Amino acid sequence: MSLFFLSQVLVAIAIGFDLMSFQFKERKKIVGCLFCAGILISSHFILLEQWTAAGLMIIATIRYLTSIFSTSSKLKYLFCSLSIVTSVVTYAGIASVLSCIGSVFQTVAAFNKDDKRLRELMVIGTSFWLVHNYVIGSPTAVLMEALFISSNLIGYYRYYYKNA
Template sequence: MPELDFPQAIGLVAFSIGATAFLHKDGHKFRLHLTLFQIFLCSHFILMGAVTAAIGCGISALRSYVSTRTQSSHVMWFFIGLLWLMGLPNVEHSYEILTIFGASVATWALFKAQGIHMRLLILFNSFCWLTNNLLLGSIGGIMMEATFIMVNILTTYKMYRTSKQLSA
């Protein structure tokens, strides 16, 4: 079991911020909350020496914020390209590629998807990051992604149920 040290404590702070992000049904508030969470998570990964994950989180924080301002395909592809250009050369373990792939899918979701479709793509991203965090030994990261998965599934279900009630 990983030791609870300063980097792990920062991961737990990130967890506490991120745990409520998926409760937002409003896409704009959701994206802003993700930005703050990803800044703290980036710090956690830097302190853990997980360079690829830190790069992915740093780019994702900027991407989440920018996606509140524009839905431009050019901007979206810029961020996806940046993830691969900066992340791939820093991959030390094969599982780290999951973070780049998951963040790329999440980028597409934040720029091109809405509602339940966006949530399902973000859910896929969470499974990619959960795998990375399990193999890295990030306590906060594991708790965070497991929570994200559960809360996202619950919120997505509520959104689905509401949409069915409105169409009935």
């Protein structure tokens, strides 16, 4: 089995956690699923030797775990700073820029107390990751981000439009 194929399998499994995440209303459950997906996605990027993305997803995984217990602005700024420093240190062109922007949006989202705002910011951040995954040539990761955005929008509709 090639490393590329294995990386795609890991992302396929992460898709399950991503799809589940935004079908929950409770912020902690959303973020808990994102933590599980983050472990698999960071492993995917390591196998593809995409070091900026791998570093950012490792930070994201720690960030999601942390944000289950705290929505402190200080932590938000710490994780945004870590993402920027990691992106500068591992800079490899446009892919690094795209993943950094996506990571910063998702960091702000993760530390937002309001699940509605969390969903909105996640769509923006995920859009940058979708383009990133296209640029690096990971088709399953592109599919994952598209499904993640779709799941988020379905959850958004269920909780904020359907019941209104």
